[in-house]
Amino acid sequence: FVFGSEIRAVLASGHLPLRVHAAAMVAYLQNNLVDGLEETFFAGIRRLEPGCCLLVDNAGTQCWQYWDLEIASFPGEKPTPNTIATFKSALDAAVSSHMVSDVPLGVSLSGGLDSSAIFATASKLSSTPLHTYSAYYGVPGPFDERRYSDQMIDRYPAQAYQVCPDGN
Numbered sequence: 001f002v003f004g005s006e007i008r009a010v011l012a013s014g015h016l017p018l019r020v021h022a023a024a025m026v027a028y029l030q031n032n033l034v035d036g037l038e039e040t041f042f043a044g045i046r047r048l049e050p051g052c053c054l055l056v057d058n059a060g061t062q063c064w065q066y067w068d069l070e071i072a073s074f075p076g077e078k079p080t081p082n083t084i085a086t087f088k089s090a091l092d093a094a095v096s097s098h099m100v101s102d103v104p105l106g107v108s109l110s111g112g113l114d115s116s117a118i119f120a121t122a123s124k125l126s127s128t129p130l131h132t133y134s135a136y137y138g139v140p141g142p143f144d145e146r147r148y149s150d151q152m153i154d155r156y157p158a159q160a161y162q163v164c165p166d167g168n
Contacts, residue, residue: 001056010045019043032143095121106131109152109160111145116152123156131159138164 004010011018024039038046048054051067079087095118099105107119109132122130134149153160 001061007040007042007045011042016042016044021045032141091117091121092125096125099125104128104131104159106133108132109134109149111147111149111152116148119152119158120156123158129157129159131161134160134162136162136164 002010002013002015004013010016019042021039021041021043024037024041027037027039028041038049040047048063049065052063052065055062099122105122105126107115107122107130109115109119111134119130119132132149132153134146136144136146152158
């Protein structure tokens with residue numbers, strides 16, 4: 001049994017041959033994601049999922065989840081005005097507490113729900129336009145959120161910086 005915080009540490013042990021895990025590569029090429037996969041690109045090397053424990057002893061291995069985020073689901077129910085006000089107040093306080101600065105403020109803006117909510121809230125709390133930083137990869141596709149970040153930049157004043165890393 002070999003373990004490490006990075007795959008290169010496991011490979012450096014010399015106890016495993018360097019072999020490609022074909023099914024994991026195919027899954028990546030089909031979905032363009034590796035998040036949530038227990039398998040890695042290397043045959044015989046697996047990752048321990050977040051919130052899990054692994055026990056290795058003479059009887060073998062046992063893996064179990066020791067923690068999970070419980071998400072309440074209320075199908076058909078709409079949030080009450082009080083729930084909305086409580087959430088907005090908490091979001092305003094959290095964002096405001098991070099806006100103390102002697103230099104211009106910036107936000108990493110992917111266009112996703114989290115970064116858009118933070119940017120919108122910070123924009124409303126700021127007396128000057130914020131800087132936004134966004135990275136886009138390749139051509140637009142199903143996981144490209146560029147149109148959403150562009151909508152946010154159109155709605156709130158900002159000095160927008162966008163880059164498209166090419167790997168060079």
